[in-house]
Amino acid sequence: MEKTIAGKAVAVNEEGYLTNFAQWEPRVGSEIAKEANIDLSPRHWEVINYLQGEFKNESPLSIRKIGKSGVVDIKEFYQLFPNAPLKTSSKIAGIPKPASCI
Amino acid sequence: MNEFNGEIKKMMIILSKATLENVYAAFVLANGARMEGIEAEMFFTFFGLEAIHKKKLEHLHVATVGNPAMHMPTMLGGLPGMEALATSMMKKEMEKIDMPDIHEFLDILKASGVRLWACKLAMEMFHYKKEDMYDDIDDIITVGDFYKQGSGLGTHMLFI
Known part of the structure; x- marks a missing residue:
């Protein structure tokens, strides 16, 4: 379905994840973050850039992998995105919900 | 204001076994809860204590x-x-x-905000000391303490 986020029409699924990454823009990410009560700091953006890079490499994401990324450790990841960090950060990054159990 | 729609807010997971498949099941459930924004606490009792025993956890x-x-x-x-x-x-x-592996998984759980409790009675029964256990356990507590931790709407308990 279509949704207007930060003035831009984007395709999203029923959970609000963008279904076409090409439609993502930083302002769309900021707006999704705002809905999750997160003000994006430069640290948030570093993590989001990393997630998008992994998505482009078709490399599946997990909490363990985040911890080994060298970008952020698991503790800080939970501090940056306190509620369901992997899901929330993926939504902000405009990439699909990770299907990982770990 | 006090609306509660039945969602799971906290998982209290009791691990009483030390077989690898049970330990992993408990860890995956605790970590999975945190990944969904659900609080998680673990209570290690009886043989489950081996999963947080420094010398034993590598040999499950x-x-x-x-x-x-x-x-x-x-x-x-x-x-x-x-x-x-x-x-x-x-x-x-x-x-x-x-x-x-088990040790790394404990590190992940801890970093994710899972609270790790050792059962006082079982610790005494096996003659374990706090220093025998994984460094980052929260404390050694009684069953009553653990129940108190679980109070509030939306708490679920799981015995493995």
């Missing part, structure tokens, strides 16, 4: 006897080396699916 085994899902005759499962073989096979499979 899969059960080959009394485990029908192994599809192995019980007599065969009891032969020397069988458990070690099954365990090393399982560990190889787990590495393939990016499953951390």
Whole structure:
């Protein structure tokens, strides 16, 4: 379905994840973050850039992998995105919900 | 204001066994809860204490006897080396699916905000001391303390 986020029409699924990454823009990410009560700091953006890079490499994401990324450790990841960090950060990054159990 | 729609807010997971498959099940459930924004606490009791015992946690085994899902005759499962073989096979499979080992998994749980409690009664029974256990356990507590931790709407308890 279509949704207007930060003035831009984007395709999203029923959970609000963008279904076409090409439609993502930083302002769309900021707006999704705002809905999750997160003000994006430069640290948030570093993590989001990393997630998008992994998505482009078709490399599946997990909490363990985040911890080994060298970008952020698991503790800080939970501090940056306190509620369901992997899901929330993926939504902000405009990439699909990770299907990982770990 | 006090609206409660039945969602799960907190998982209280009691681990009473030290077989690898049970320990992993408990860890995956606790970590999975945190990944969904659900609080999680673990209570290690009886043999479950081995999962947080520094010297034992590296040597947990899969059960080959009394485990029908192994599809192995019980007599065969009891032969020397069988458990070690099954365990090393399982560990190889787990590495393939990016499953951390027990120690790393504890680190992940801790960093994710899972609280780890050791059962006071079982600690005394096995003559374990706090320094024998994984460094980052929260505390050694009683059953009553653990129940108190679980108070509030939306708490679920799970015994493994």
